[in-house]
Amino acid sequence: MGKTLIHTKEGLVLSAIEVINDVGISNLSIRKVASQQGVTEAAIFRHYKSKNELLLAVLDFFSKYDSDVFATVALKKLTPTESIHYCLNTYATYYENYSAITAITQIHEVFRNEMELREKIDTIIMDRTHFMSGLIDEAIQKNEIAPHVDSEQLAIIIWGYFREVCMKWRISEYAFPLRERVQESLHMILRAFSKRE
Amino acid sequence: MGKTLIHTKEGLVLSAIEVINDVGISNLSIRKVASQQGVTEAAIFRHYKSKNELLLAVLDFFSKYDSDVFATVALKKLTPTESIHYCLNTYATYYENYSAITAITQIHEVFRNEMELREKIDTIIMDRTHFMSGLIDEAIQKNEIAPHVDSEQLAIIIWGYFREVCMKWRISEYAFPLRERVQESLHMILRAFSKRE
Amino acid sequence: MGKTLIHTKEGLVLSAIEVINDVGISNLSIRKVASQQGVTEAAIFRHYKSKNELLLAVLDFFSKYDSDVFATVALKKLTPTESIHYCLNTYATYYENYSAITAITQIHEVFRNEMELREKIDTIIMDRTHFMSGLIDEAIQKNEIAPHVDSEQLAIIIWGYFREVCMKWRISEYAFPLRERVQESLHMILRAFSKRE
Amino acid sequence: MGKTLIHTKEGLVLSAIEVINDVGISNLSIRKVASQQGVTEAAIFRHYKSKNELLLAVLDFFSKYDSDVFATVALKKLTPTESIHYCLNTYATYYENYSAITAITQIHEVFRNEMELREKIDTIIMDRTHFMSGLIDEAIQKNEIAPHVDSEQLAIIIWGYFREVCMKWRISEYAFPLRERVQESLHMILRAFSKRE
DNA sequence: AATGAATGAGCGTTCATTCAT
DNA sequence: GATGAATGAACGCTCATTCAT
Missing domain, CATH: 1.10.357.10 (Tetracycline Repressor, domain 2)
Structure with missing residues (x-):
């Protein structure tokens, strides 16, 4: 449980890096990180309370x-x-x-x-x-x-x-x-x- | 005449640089360049046919x-x-x-x-x-x-x-x-x- | 739940037809469909990913x-x-x-x-x-x-x-x-x- | 002179029809008629005082x-x-x-x-x-x-x-x-x- | 008779974020 | 712990039209 959380949380960071590498920091969006990770946008806000926190x-x-x-x-x-x-x-x-x-x-x-x-x-x-x-x-x-x-x-x-x-x-x-x-x-x-x- | 044209066109470049310096390239927008320059957004598109061209x-x-x-x-x-x-x-x-x-x-x-x-x-x-x-x-x-x-x-x-x-x-x-x-x-x-x- | 979804999605089609009938297909816009339906434009894009899809x-x-x-x-x-x-x-x-x-x-x-x-x-x-x-x-x-x-x-x-x-x-x-x-x-x-x- | 005027005026009609046929009435714009005809948009307004008049x-x-x-x-x-x-x-x-x-x-x-x-x-x-x-x-x-x-x-x-x-x-x-x-x-x-x- | 510059309104679309479920 | 629906603001861009030259 806790493990899954940590996993997802870190997974989002890796997804964000992937997105930045793929489409550039300017085109990074919560939407794209979410779809890279296979979750909904709202789910990201459960882990990070804002884009900046991510x-x-x-x-x-x-x-x-x-x-x-x-x-x-x-x-x-x-x-x-x-x-x-x-x-x-x-x-x-x-x-x-x-x-x-x-x-x-x-x-x-x-x-x-x-x-x-x-x-x-x-x-x-x-x-x-x-x-x-x-x-x-x-x-x-x-x-x-x-x-x-x-x-x-x-x-x-x-x-x-x-x-x-x-x-x-x-x-x-x-x-x-x-x-x-x-x-x-x-x-x-x-x-x-x-x-x- | 020609002078005004050159002035505005080059002015937009300088305005763009100013905006980039002020708010960052990620937050640069045609709107912000326009307001920095004191013109409407549409006016920019007379001189540069897209944001990329600017x-x-x-x-x-x-x-x-x-x-x-x-x-x-x-x-x-x-x-x-x-x-x-x-x-x-x-x-x-x-x-x-x-x-x-x-x-x-x-x-x-x-x-x-x-x-x-x-x-x-x-x-x-x-x-x-x-x-x-x-x-x-x-x-x-x-x-x-x-x-x-x-x-x-x-x-x-x-x-x-x-x-x-x-x-x-x-x-x-x-x-x-x-x-x-x-x-x-x-x-x-x-x-x-x-x-x- | 499912009901609300279907309702809104189909409702948008009816709204679009209403708008077309009222102002003509040439003057149809996402904005107008949205206001006919009483939602924001962005809401439409949750149901149809483009104007053409609508x-x-x-x-x-x-x-x-x-x-x-x-x-x-x-x-x-x-x-x-x-x-x-x-x-x-x-x-x-x-x-x-x-x-x-x-x-x-x-x-x-x-x-x-x-x-x-x-x-x-x-x-x-x-x-x-x-x-x-x-x-x-x-x-x-x-x-x-x-x-x-x-x-x-x-x-x-x-x-x-x-x-x-x-x-x-x-x-x-x-x-x-x-x-x-x-x-x-x-x-x-x-x-x-x-x-x- | 008078002839040229008539010619241009009628030419604009033909250009408009061409544009309608090419891109559809919904995508017809003064800009496109102008460029089809090889004149500026403003020039059209000398002949027709509005798009509707054209x-x-x-x-x-x-x-x-x-x-x-x-x-x-x-x-x-x-x-x-x-x-x-x-x-x-x-x-x-x-x-x-x-x-x-x-x-x-x-x-x-x-x-x-x-x-x-x-x-x-x-x-x-x-x-x-x-x-x-x-x-x-x-x-x-x-x-x-x-x-x-x-x-x-x-x-x-x-x-x-x-x-x-x-x-x-x-x-x-x-x-x-x-x-x-x-x-x-x-x-x-x-x-x-x-x-x- | 025509141009280049500008405007203000509108367009389709994407954004970060919120919230009820 | 996650989803689907929604929002309001902003985006790049196009529009018809005006006006000084």
């Missing part, structure tokens, strides 16, 4: 991975550079297997016009940047990255790259292996910003 | 700058690295003075569900990447950038950074000087990827 | 009578001539009591520009002609109608007459008794085409 | 033929029966060569919702019926048609047939020779109603 759940789902990744990185005994690799590799692998979710990486702007959604998305972005710049700071301290590098700016570069390559992947209709490409480019970036002997 | 004009306006920039760069006698700086500096300066247009940099995904818009936006992105990777190739040939660098990947990194920093600028509500920040970061990037002696 | 239901309603008539004629043990009389008498009586529906007899042409409607209306007309020419063939075999008569042409004459007299009835604002008039004229026609001794 | 001109054009036919019939020295044949033959020949105009024969009902148009169309129908029943009366007097026949009812039968066969012709997409068919059927009708020896 979208908040989508963002929760999208970022739930974040805490896991951040936590895992902390647990493993990796060098900072390895951590950065591990982090992006995790996302890239995940996205490669669930390509629809990359739609969410591209629609931050759309969420910005509803206060609740805006706060959530801003927090997600901020946390990711913060986490990344933290790793970079560590890397600088451990001489893996050159000392003059501004960690926040590099964090923006890395996330910006990641978002851009996700976009290219979508445009290409998933024509190249995302994980490999990200790995290569990240390697290139970290090497470029590494300390020079 | 949006195409917005993309035209957004990218019209591109050819100018590409051409100017070719004319000036600059080193490739200087050209890259000049290019991003131009956009950053422009955006800094017309912050609403940065909204357009963030909405590629939304346009992807209308074929005409999709084609246009894909072309714009491709052309920009191509132009940038061309400059990088030149830079590699002239030993300004390290030979092992993949020019297309670096182009993606640079544009990804630019898009990301525009997003951050918007989130911060234009709290930092965009041009300066871009200049610094770009300097950092190009230095990192430069040939090491 | 119009199809109107045609269904208009022709649902057909199968009943055809079937009844077959059941009763009447001479072919009596059958023809019975058939037109049934329509005339029905129309006399529900004059608004005669509007539908006059609007074939208008429906011709929507493929779905066109197919439906063409089928209705074809079936009626076919049924009538079948009866005439029988009448010829039983020597009630002269052998040289082309049954399809006579069917067209009879239906053409019926449609024309309905038009006259409408023009006259229902000033003469439709049933009686049809009966007389049909009698005149059948007598004229009967076998002469 | 439609009145269409009806004028449609029925202008009537007076010619009526007059010609009176001039020629024909028997009443021959006159009826001549009359329908003239229309059938005309329509066969200008099939678009048969659209007008089918849309009386649509015109009924604008008072001016209604009056016009009612007059046309009445005049035609009157003319036909006059010929039938003559035929009765000259023993060409049986004495017990009600001339008005037969007139309705004949015009009803004619309208119906025009409809069938349209449905069939002009698959049979209209004139021939009308001639045959009319022959059949007049023979049936003729005096029997």
Whole structure:
């Protein structure tokens, strides 16, 4: 019973992501999520009291991975550079297997016009940047990255790259292996910003 | 006469950009553009025969700058690295003075569900990447950038950074000087990827 | 429950016919049907997913009578001539009591520009002609109608007459008794085409 | 000059008929007539001060033929029966060569919702019926048609047939020779109603 | 004699949401 | 826990008509 509820509730999030991927966030509607899920529109309002609340759940789902990744990185005994690799590799692998979710990486702007959604998305972005710049700071301290590098700016570069390559992947209709490409480019970036002997 | 026509038609593009910046692309409607412009909705359809056509004009306006920039760069006698700086500096300066247009940099995904818009936006992105990777190739040939660098990947990194920093600028509500920040970061990037002696 | 549904759905068809009779098929709109019925426009779309689907239901309603008539004629043990009389008498009586529906007899042409409607209306007309020419063939075999008569042409004459007299009835604002008039004229026609001794 | 005006004015009527035939009376609009004619919408209002006035001109054009036919019939020295044949033959020949105009024969009902148009169309129908029943009366007097026949009812039968066969012709997409068919059927009708020896 | 621009009303349709069942 | 019916607002778009040029 409780289980079914949870199942349906989460199922709606997955359906919403599917719909966003299929017809775009602008054309997402409760009706379409309902029919994707095979329920009535009214049924959705039993689980989420508004469309925005469903979208908040989508963002929760999208970022739930974040805490896991951040936590895992902390647990493993990796060098900072390895951590950065591990982090992006995790996302890239995940996205490669669930390509629809990359739609969410591209629609931050759309969420910005509803206060609740805006706060959530801003927090997600901020946390990711913060986490990344933290790793970079560590890397600088451990001489893996050159000392003059501004960690926040590099964090923006890395996330910006990641978002851009996700976009290219979508445009290409998933024509190249995302994980490999990200790995290569990240390697290139970290090497470029590494300390020079 | 001709003047009035051009004025209204172009004015509608500017109004559309304003509306997109204000309420978001998802909430853009012909009604809102009309009221922003102070005309009736029907009047818009005299100038653009559909909403999509107006949006195409917005993309035209957004990218019209591109050819100018590409051409100017070719004319000036600059080193490739200087050209890259000049290019991003131009956009950053422009955006800094017309912050609403940065909204357009963030909405590629939304346009992807209308074929005409999709084609246009894909072309714009491709052309920009191509132009940038061309400059990088030149830079590699002239030993300004390290030979092992993949020019297309670096182009993606640079544009990804630019898009990301525009997003951050918007989130911060234009709290930092965009041009300066871009200049610094770009300097950092190009230095990192430069040939090491 | 089920009852309410059927009621509203069928009610909309009757409302649509009322509107067509009042303001003409060209001026029929979902808005007007809605207000005739005392519901909102959106409510209509719960029952019929488009305006055309509602119009199809109107045609269904208009022709649902057909199968009943055809079937009844077959059941009763009447001479072919009596059958023809019975058939037109049934329509005339029905129309006399529900004059608004005669509007539908006059609007074939208008429906011709929507493929779905066109197919439906063409089928209705074809079936009626076919049924009538079948009866005439029988009448010829039983020597009630002269052998040289082309049954399809006579069917067209009879239906053409019926449609024309309905038009006259409408023009006259229902000033003469439709049933009686049809009966007389049909009698005149059948007598004229009967076998002469 | 005057000539051009007349030409344009009449051209608009022909364009309107073309549009009605192409997209149906319900989808006729000033815009479409204008573009069919290759002028602006505003230009039409220079010639006809409203859409209804243009439609009145269409009806004028449609029925202008009537007076010619009526007059010609009176001039020629024909028997009443021959006159009826001549009359329908003239229309059938005309329509066969200008099939678009048969659209007008089918849309009386649509015109009924604008008072001016209604009056016009009612007059046309009445005049035609009157003319036909006059010929039938003559035929009765000259023993060409049986004495017990009600001339008005037969007139309705004949015009009803004619309208119906025009409809069938349209449905069939002009698959049979209209004139021939009308001639045959009319022959059949007049023979049936003729005096029997 | 004709055009381009504009208007206000109306169109068919979709939306998020509510509520009785 | 879910459904079917309904609503009111908004959507993109087309209409007949007007008017300054």
